Amino acid sequence: MDLTFTPEQLAFRDELRAWLAEHGPAGSLGEEPDDEDESWEWRREWQRTLSEGGWAGVHWPKEVGGRGASLTETAIFFEELGRSGSPLPADVLGILLAGPTLMSWGDDAQQERLLPTILSADETWCQGFSEPDAGSDFAAVKTRAVKADPDDPDSDWLITGQKVWTSGAQYAKWCMLVARTGDGRGGQEPGAKKHQGLTYFVLDMEQEEVDVRPLVQITGSPEFNELFLTDARVPQSMVVGGVGNGWKVALTTLMNERAGLAFFLQVRLRQALDRLVAVAQENGSSEDPVISDRLADLHLRTEALRLMAWKGLTAIEQYGQPGPEGSLTKWLWSETNQLLVQLAVDVVGAEALTADSRWGYELLRARGNSIEGGTTEIQKTIIAERVLGLPRAS
Ligand SMILES: Cc1cc2nc3c(=O)[nH]c(=O)nc-3n(C[C@H](O)[C@H](O)[C@H](O)COP(=O)(O)OP(=O)(O)OC[C@H]3O[C@@H](n4cnc5c(N)ncnc54)[C@H](O)[C@@H]3O)c2cc1C
Numbered sequence: 096m097d098l099t100f101t102p103e104q105l106a107f108r109d110e111l112r113a114w115l116a117e118h119g120p121a122g123s124l125g126e127e128p129d130d131e132d133e134s135w136e137w138r139r140e141w142q143r144t145l146s147e148g149g150w151a152g153v154h155w156p157k158e159v160g161g162r163g164a165s166l167t168e169t170a171i172f173f174e175e176l177g178r179s180g181s182p183l184p185a186d187v188l189g190i191l192l193a194g195p196t197l198m199s200w201g202d203d204a205q206q207e208r209l210l211p212t213i214l215s216a217d218e219t220w221c222q223g224f225s226e227p228d229a230g231s232d233f234a235a236v237k238t239r240a241v242k243a244d245p246d247d248p249d250s251d252w253l254i255t256g257q258k259v260w261t262s263g264a265q266y267a268k269w270c271m272l273v274a275r276t277g278d279g280r281g282g283q284e285p286g287a288k289k290h291q292g293l294t295y296f297v298l299d300m301e302q303e304e305v306d307v308r309p310l311v312q313i314t315g316s317p318e319f320n321e322l323f324l325t326d327a328r329v330p331q332s333m334v335v336g337g338v339g340n341g342w343k344v345a346l347t348t349l350m351n352e353r354a355g356l357a358f359f360l361q362v363r364l365r366q367a368l369d370r371l372v373a374v375a376q377e378n379g380s381s382e383d384p385v386i387s388d389r390l391a392d393l394h395l396r397t398e399a400l401r402l403m404a405w406k407g408l409t410a411i412e413q414y415g416q417p418g419p420e421g422s423l424t425k426w427l428w429s430e431t432n433q434l435l436v437q438l439a440v441d442v443v444g445a446e447a448l449t450a451d452s453r454w455g456y457e458l459l460r461a462r463g464n465s466i467e468g469g470t471t472e473i474q475k476t477i478i479a480e481r482v483l484g485l486p487r488a489s
Pocket of ligand 1: 221222223224226227228230232259261262263319463464466467469471472476
């Protein structure tokens with residue numbers, strides 16, 4: 096891939112830089128609040144500002160409210176967003192996961208109903224994949240969907256089961272939910288494999304049959320939740336990609352998750368590293384050869400991640416959607432971020448271990464990086480089998 100920008104791409108970057116300088120949160124919205132609910136509203140407001148400026152869905156086609164930006168421009172967008180110190184919009188799950196999945200698999204009516212409110216943040220999304228016994232082994236999903244009237248193919252689905260670690264469910268209007276539909280009427284298909292008989296639904300969270308219970312993380316924030324579903328109702332029109340096709344549709348969501356965040360995360364990593372280097376220079380710890388060696392290692396990793404994120408674009412250009420290489424970026428990013436926050440403790444000192452310090456929060460929050468979006472062990476298996484083409488273990 097040629098990393099030299101064309102005059103058009105430079106013009107795009109300059110237009111964005113000027114817009115961010117004028118409208119960026121530091122200018123118009125002030126500092127991000129610490130409180131979870133206030134922070135959510137703050138990031139939602141930021142998404143509205145982005146949307147009004149036409150920047151919320153740069154990679155989305157113009158017909159559905161996006162800017163129709165090329166892949167390179169999209170990469171520039173995320174780099175500039177990170178560089179300007181702007182946060183991600185509130186509904187990352189809607190913009191990066193649900194939207195692209197609906198554009199790949201949704202029918203016209205679903206796209207018309209669901210896409211416009213994503214960019215404006217009027218309706219936000221959560222991802223109901225994980226269950227108490229189905230995380231890495233996602234195909235083991237037990238949540239079950241049956242037809243309200245087994246003899247009427249147009250009747251609603253009734254969904255019962257439990258989801259867990261559902262980020263942002265407390266604010267979401269819609270949930271990308273995968274449930275077991277078996278033979279299409281809710282029955283078991285004898286001899287079917289685990290990943291068969293799954294269906295991808297768009298669940299309306301605003302119903303009594305959906306009980307959202309917050310889970311407090313190690314950081315003290317209730318970022319995610321448990322969902323208890325008891326005959327939660329989903330109309331047939333909200334099945335995405337056809338009954339029994341949920342595995343394939345969900346893979347589209349997961350690949351978009353890994354690829355979509357790559358750019359933003361590597362820029363955030365660079366910012367955190369620059370901050371840490373500045374502290375190390377200020378307090379003299381950069382003179383310590385062990386510390387400077389660890390900082391240099393982080394610099395190399397961060398630069399490698401930047402180049403890998405750009406390389407990932409070629410896969411999207413070739414195949415029209417992200418490839419399994421996103422797993423490599425996800426693995427390297429989570430490992431590097433965890434190394435960075437651990438080094439911060441040695442550089443910053445005891446203050447980084449206090450409850451209300453920013454580095455303290457980052458240290459605790461980073462523990463989840465190698466779990467969320469698929470654990471490191473699972474990424475390694477994907478890389479071994481689908482990138483390197485090694486034989487399967489069993
Ligand atoms: C901050 C955060 C936010 C999240 N947000 C969401 C969300 O919004 N929606 C959602 O659906 N989920 C979400 N998750 C859940 C996340 O996707 C799962 O935690 C993850 O997929 C792992 O599943 P699990 O927790 O059930 O662990 P398990 O799958 O039980 O894994 C336990 C351990 O066993 C290892 N292991 C399991 N299987 C294998 C194997 N085949 N080979 C080698 N090792 C293996 C794992 O790597 C791990 O170390 C979130 C998680 C976190 C931490």
